[in-house]
Amino acid sequence: xxxxxxxxxxxxxxxxxxxxxxxxxxxxxxxxxxxxxxxxxxxxxxxxxxxxxxxxxxxxxxxxxxxxxxxxxxxxxxxxxxxxxxxxxxxxxxxxxxxxxxxxxxxxxxxxxxxxxxxxxxxxxxxxxxxxxxxxxxxxxxxxxxxxxxxxxxxxxxxxxxxxxxxxxxxxxxxxxxxxxxxxxxxxxxxxxxxxxxxxxxxxxxxxxxxxxxxxxxxxxxxxxxxxxxxxxxxxxxxxxxxxxxxxxxxxxxxxxxxxxxxxxxxxxxxxxxxxxxxxxxxxxxxxxxxxxxxxxxxxxxxxxxxxxxxxxxxxxxxxxxxxxxxxxxxxxxxxxxxxxxxxxxxxxxxxxxxxxxxxxxxxxxxxxxxxxxxxxxxxxxxxxxxxxxxxxxxxxxxxxxxxxxxxxxxxxxxxxxxxxxxxxxxxxxxxxxxxxxxxxxxxxxxxxxxxxxxx
Numbered sequence: 001x002x003x004x005x006x007x008x009x010x011x012x013x014x015x016x017x018x019x020x021x022x023x024x025x026x027x028x029x030x031x032x033x034x035x036x037x038x039x040x041x042x043x044x045x046x047x048x049x050x051x052x053x054x055x056x057x058x059x060x061x062x063x064x065x066x067x068x069x070x071x072x073x074x075x076x077x078x079x080x081x082x083x084x085x086x087x088x089x090x091x092x093x094x095x096x097x098x099x100x101x102x103x104x105x106x107x108x109x110x111x112x113x114x115x116x117x118x119x120x121x122x123x124x125x126x127x128x129x130x131x132x133x134x135x136x137x138x139x140x141x142x143x144x145x146x147x148x149x150x151x152x153x154x155x156x157x158x159x160x161x162x163x164x165x166x167x168x169x170x171x172x173x174x175x176x177x178x179x180x181x182x183x184x185x186x187x188x189x190x191x192x193x194x195x196x197x198x199x200x201x202x203x204x205x206x207x208x209x210x211x212x213x214x215x216x217x218x219x220x221x222x223x224x225x226x227x228x229x230x231x232x233x234x235x236x237x238x239x240x241x242x243x244x245x246x247x248x249x250x251x252x253x254x255x256x257x258x259x260x261x262x263x264x265x266x267x268x269x270x271x272x273x274x275x276x277x278x279x280x281x282x283x284x285x286x287x288x289x290x291x292x293x294x295x296x297x298x299x300x301x302x303x304x305x306x307x308x309x310x311x312x313x314x315x316x317x318x319x320x321x322x323x324x325x326x327x328x329x330x331x332x333x334x335x336x337x338x339x340x341x342x343x344x345x346x347x348x349x350x351x352x353x354x355x356x357x358x359x360x361x362x363x364x365x366x367x368x369x370x371x372x373x374x375x376x377x378x379x380x381x382x383x384x385x386x387x388x389x390x391x392x393x394x395x396x397x398x399x400x401x402x403x404x405x406x407x408x409x410x411x412x413x414x415x416x417x418x419x420x421x422x423x424x425x426x427x428x429x430x431x432x433x434x435x436x437x438x439x440x441x442x443x444x445x446x447x448x449x450x451x452x453x454x455x456x
């Protein structure tokens with residue numbers, strides 16, 4: 001009886017989502033319509049059944065048309081959201097070909113959005129405002145002009161040899177035995193995209209010159225048509241060196257971007273052809289990477305992400321950290337740090353400004369749901385330990401604010417459990433400490449080592 005009632009409730013929710021989808025379609029709000037279509041599909045037993053409905057097919061067709069229209073009109077964020085919904089809709093259906101098709105298209109647009117966020121932040125902010133209006137959401141905070149210079153730190157210290165060395169290591173050490181052809185091709189695709197995003201003229205005025213962009217794209221196309229042939233006769237590392245030299249020379253006589261911008265986009269494009277855990281750690285990222293590998297850093301202890309409005313939002317405070325005891329809550333939006341607006345910041349910008357020397361204070365200005373006015377919380381930075389070793393169940397925190405784990409998944413049969421979320425300098429000693437704790441309750445007869453979602 002309970003199961004039948006639950007199934008009836010799910011069917012009612014699905015029908016409601018379909019009704020809302022059609023209402024949004026009549027209102028020409030395709031974003032909301034596609035959102036409702038995905039919701040209705042999630043509530044369906046068979047994803048293919050709902051995909052074949054006439055009204056759903058109409059929404060899918062209009063969504064595809066709108067994607068291209070939005071891209072042409074420069075509404076790249078709306079296009080990205082529609083692509084995300086479209087890809088999600090086909091996931092788990094029999095149309096795997098359509099899932100792959102829209103996933104590839106989404107990746108192309110995501111790259112363009114990334115370029116705009118770095119080099120046209122003011123334009124991106126206007127897009128977030130427009131999308132919030134379409135979705136009926138609250139608009140983001142006013143644009144912060146200081147965000148226009150964030151790109152400078154992003155490219156500081158990048159050299160051609162850095163890119164060559166990184167890709168050389170990738171070919172030698174990546175587990176799949178990646179080819180030079182794949183890496184160079186990915187890099188060329190990225191710099192080709194760079195030349196096809198004229199809106200970055202917000203930062204680089206030379207991109208307003210259409211003739212220069214066309215000449216640049218012609219040079220890149222020549223490289224793309226010839227690098228495979230070069231690789232048949234010349235060592236990959238040398239081909240890369242020569243390719244970068246020609247690109248830098250072409251850049252100098254065409255779009256005239258800083259060479260560091262060109263090198264970073266080429267490097268990221270090349271590594272994007274590998275798995276999602278492979279990347280070049282650029283100079284501006286090295287400090288944060290060291291924090292992750294060492295398993296500790298000095299800060300207030302919060303996990304953050306970018307929300308749908310491009311704002312910095314708290315995912316959760318780390319248990320036992322200053323933010324945890326200081327009153328920071330999940331879903332708080334960081335409006336500012338030490339009196340400086342966070343509007344337009346990237347996640348890296350936020351991390352740089354929140355972290356600092358141990359014992360120093362930092363004031364976070366937060367917007368919280370249910371509160372009319374922003375909150376100012378002053379926190380004292382401290383050493384934050386990132387735990388890569390976890391047990392089966394958390395029983396609480398010790399006097400130092402560190403988690404107290406239950407290490408047996410099956411106490412009766414003495415089956416232990418250890419989860420490794422990543423590998424850092426502390427992983428090995430922390431794992432030995434976990435086994436010592438386990439042995440205090442009795443020698444385990446077996447041990448489950450959980451490596452799911454560990455990037456390696």
